[in-house]
Amino acid sequence: MTAWRALFKKEIRLGSLGFFVFLGFELVLMAFGVWLYFRALQDGGVGYRSVMFIIGVVLMTLHFFYLFGYLIVNAIQERKTFHLWLNNPLPAWSMLGAKMVVGLIYMTLSFLVASIYTWIGSLLIPYVSLPAGVHVYRTATVLIAYLYWVALYIGIVFMFLWTIERIIRSRIGRLVWIILPVGVILMILLLVKLSQWGILAFFYNWGELPSSVANFLLPYSFFHGHIYIGNFVMDLLVMALLFAGSSWLMDHKLEVS
Structure with missing residues (x-):
């Protein structure tokens, strides 16, 4: 368990770069959506008032491929140190499992940010008509x-x-x-x-x-x-x-x- 915990911490450090890069991408798009929203308020129109919600939905949808992208970046990062990872005494299922667990943790954190933004954007839409039921x-x-x-x-x-x-x-x-x-x-x-x-x-x-x-x-x-x-x-x-x-x-x- 101690060895797996050490591997888990190492995966967290390794995956942090990709997480913060994508988080930065999210924040840039979110800021753009906020700017468009306030611009719509100043102009007195409603054309851009749903833009925050739309951007949020797009960001949430991108998370279908978050784990895929995370594993690609992870594989590229470990390309030069693959021999060290392969010689780890832990069984392969535990090493692969550590990658998946850390990937899901980072995915959840990123998805939570996008979800909160989407929820706020939905509250700012003036008129919402949902299908029955x-x-x-x-x-x-x-x-x-x-x-x-x-x-x-x-x-x-x-x-x-x-x-x-x-x-x-x-x-x-x-x-x-x-x-x-x-x-x-x-x-x-x-x-x-x-x-x-x-x-x-x-x-x-x-x-x-x-x-x-x-x-x-x-x-x-x-x-x-x-x-x-x-x-x-x-x-x-x-x-x-x-x-x-x-x-x-x-x-x-x-x-x-």
Whole structure:
């Protein structure tokens, strides 16, 4: 536990640069939104009064890819010291887990700033007309949970691809940039075919939530689709397999290139 705590603190220090860079980007856009809002007040118009809310929503949406970007920056930063990280006595799952936990912490802090800004922006809009049956905070909670789910999924997929890239690079060098993209394209084409054949629907589209439950979470006036338990179960299974695969490959196949 002491070794993992030390690794955790090291990940916090390493990830702080990317966090503050993105936070600075957020603050610049937020300041621009505030300036536009007060300019609209001075001009007596309403054209820019929703700009703070719009900028806030855009910043919140960018957090779908926050963990992905965090891991990319993290991998670049550790490129020259990768051999030290690889020789860490801790198992790979704990090292990868530390990266994910720290990434989620920084994501939460950044998202909290964007959320507060968006909330303030929503209060400054003169006239707001919501669709019938929409409960703002309930809907926001569901959407935020979905954002974290997608961000985590994207982050784990990147982590798996990064592990594969390191393994291939250690064996064939720069040719990895030919083989890996081709492999990703072939995998995407395979998934498209499986979708066309109905195989993905068979595994994913089961356990549809009753309309009463679905409408409670996301009102029909806001969301017209179906919510399947199978989607979440299969996504969770895929994430678990990719994370376990990344950990096993790092422990048994990955070498310093």
